[in-house]
Amino acid sequence: MAYERTRARATPVIVETLSHLPLDRQVGADGATWLDRDLISDQPTPLRDTGFGREVREAREQRRRWLIAEGLATEDQGQVTYHRAMLAKLRKRELTRVAGQLSQELGRTYVEHHQGERVEGSLRRVVDLASGKYALIEKSREFTLVPWRPVLDRHIGKQVSGIMRGDGGISWTIGRQRGMGVG
Known part of the structure; x- marks a missing residue:
């Protein structure tokens, strides 16, 4: 127990929230999601093929298809290319929608x-x-x-x-x- 306490103090576990949105809501979100940043990353998050890792892999694939359908990415012979300003376009799209809602509310x-x-x-x-x-x-x-x-x-x-x-x-x-x- 003493060894475990010492190890925990020396190398604490750090939990980082990558998104407040659950994976299923990121798949069709009109904003720039964690999935998008992970898809375009030079070093995507390494995942296991079980449990939550499998869920993330499936969500990535669904998001990839959504981005292609929205014209924010293209696929040619199995290779997906993401448009250069994709994240900015997604942010702008979401801000415009939310600003319209807030404008009515406020x-x-x-x-x-x-x-x-x-x-x-x-x-x-x-x-x-x-x-x-x-x-x-x-x-x-x-x-x-x-x-x-x-x-x-x-x-x-x-x-x-x-x-x-x-x-x-x-x-x-x-x-x-x-x-x-x-x-």
Whole structure:
């Protein structure tokens, strides 16, 4: 027992959540899923052919067929080629759909922000999408969705502002504090 406790302290097991969506929902999701990132990876996740590994293999194959049917990948002689901007197109597709739903729910207009633009308003909530987590920033007549960062967890309900960076991150200023470089 002492040996096991020492080993556990020396090399703890780390569990990482790869997606909040179950596999069956990732197969037909209109956003960029973990399955997509794994399919295009140079080093896909190694899997066993039993249990959950088999489920992931089946989900990968179903997703591959879905991407081909959606025109986001092509297959030629058994070789699948994924379109270069596939993940960006999937993210955009999902954001457009969700922004439309949120626009009706909130009674506000969705405004998309781009590199170099200022984002400001009240940080209302986290929106979990297949493409990842997004922060809903609300102003009096409009709202935007921007990539979520864990540092924002404790600032829901507060005024925030920031500048969109080229890497998709934002340099945030929260409340009355000075700038916080949050990637």
